[in-house]
Amino acid sequence: MTIVSIDCIAARLFDARRAARAIAPVRGDLPERGIAAAYEVQKINARRKLREGRRIVGRKIGLTSAAVQKQLGVDQPDFGVLFDDMCYRGDEVTVPLGGFIAPRIEAEIAFVLSADIPKPVPAGEIAPFIACIAASAEIVDSAIANWDINIVDTIADNASSGAFALGTELPYQSGTDLCTRAMTLRKDGELVSSGKGAATLGDPLIALSWLAGTAAALGDPLRAGDIILAGALGPMTPFLAATYEIEIEGFPKLTVRGKA
Numbered sequence: 001m002t003i004v005s006i007d008c009i010a011a012r013l014f015d016a017r018r019a020a021r022a023i024a025p026v027r028g029d030l031p032e033r034g035i036a037a038a039y040e041v042q043k044i045n046a047r048r049k050l051r052e053g054r055r056i057v058g059r060k061i062g063l064t065s066a067a068v069q070k071q072l073g074v075d076q077p078d079f080g081v082l083f084d085d086m087c088y089r090g091d092e093v094t095v096p097l098g099g100f101i102a103p104r105i106e107a108e109i110a111f112v113l114s115a116d117i118p119k120p121v122p123a124g125e126i127a128p129f130i131a132c133i134a135a136s137a138e139i140v141d142s143a144i145a146n147w148d149i150n151i152v153d154t155i156a157d158n159a160s161s162g163a164f165a166l167g168t169e170l171p172y173q174s175g176t177d178l179c180t181r182a183m184t185l186r187k188d189g190e191l192v193s194s195g196k197g198a199a200t201l202g203d204p205l206i207a208l209s210w211l212a213g214t215a216a217a218l219g220d221p222l223r224a225g226d227i228i229l230a231g232a233l234g235p236m237t238p239f240l241a242a243t244y245e246i247e248i249e250g251f252p253k254l255t256v257r258g259k260a
Contacts, residue, residue: 005029006037010044013143013157022101022145027152035078038155039218045158046081057227058082059215060138061207062159063151064200064231074151077201079211080159082227088165092255095139095163097241103141103162105256106236107185107246109178109197109204110136110166111228118221120213123205127174129212129222135167135251138229139239164229167246167254178204181249183233188242195234204230 009026016023030037050056063069063077088095097103114131121129141162144153154160178197185193200207207230215221222228233248241260247253 006040007044009156010041010048013041014045014048016101016143020099020101023143025144025148025150025153026156027150030152030156034152035155038152041156042080042158049083055084056081057084057087057225058229059211059222059226060159060161060164060229061200061211061231062140062154064207077207077210077231078151078155078159079214080155080161082161082164082229086161086163087227088163088256090165091167091252092257093165094257094259095165095239096259097239098260100139100141100162100239101143102147103139103239103258104236105185105239105244106138106140106232107183107193107195107234107248107254108136108138108229108232109181109200109248110134110164111172111204111208111230112169113222113224113226113228115224116221117212117216119216121209123203123209126205126209126212127172130172130208132169133172133176133178133251134169135246135248135254136229137165137244137246137254137256138232139163139165140236164227165254165256166227168252170251181233183246183248185234185237186245186247187237187240189245192237193234195232197233199233200231207231 112132139162181197
């Protein structure tokens with residue numbers, strides 16, 4: 001696999017996103033289980049967005065569910081980059097549907113970092129790096145037709161990132177138990193997803209620790225002020241022109257409205 005080939009794959013994905021049209025999977029054009037090459041594709045398109053004037057505000061962690069990992073035949077999570085134009089802040093937000101391809105919504109716990117994390121930090125020692133926590137919603141979206149993805153496809157496609165909502169930020173206190181926090185996600189009042197904090201690698205702090213170590217190893221460590229989406233607390237559901245209410249124990253209710 002040459003750099004030219006990787007550039008072509010990146011352009012294919014970038015153009016698909018720009019036109020809001022689905023394309024065929026890219027995994028066949030990358031090395032078998034080519035995770036490193038897929039991250040190179042992701043980095044190329046991140047640099048394109050930066051050149052357009054967008055600003056990085058954090059990262060998202062994906063594939064934190066054991067069931068999803070099994071489905072895709074992997075034993076690790078992945079991550080993508082969050083940009084400022086993807087972010088909606090507040091406990092009640094409206095997200096336009098235009099520009100997405102096949103959006104879905106999932107509920108997550110988000111962290112806001114208080115300090116840089118330049119090296120790996122065990123989950124039990126990562127609390128001093130956290131300023132705030134918040135309920136969040138991620139609008140995941142895939143440029144790959146029919147969500148026919150494996151880990152290589154989703155990493156290359158910026159971990160299937162679309163947009164996200166960040167609710168009220170609450171000061172984080174060391175020792176806060178996030179594992180047992182129950183979550184419900186309702187669409188127009190109907191329960192469509194539920195789960196607990198433990199769905200994210202057993203503990204959202206473990207997910208954050210994994211990301212911090214991975215980012216540091218790649219030479220692009222997490223920074224103070226970064227927003228980190230820790231991973232889905234329950235199954236995702238299609239994001240339509242509807243009202244979605246997310247309730248996570250200990251957080252204000254987060255309402256996200258899809259607008260056609």
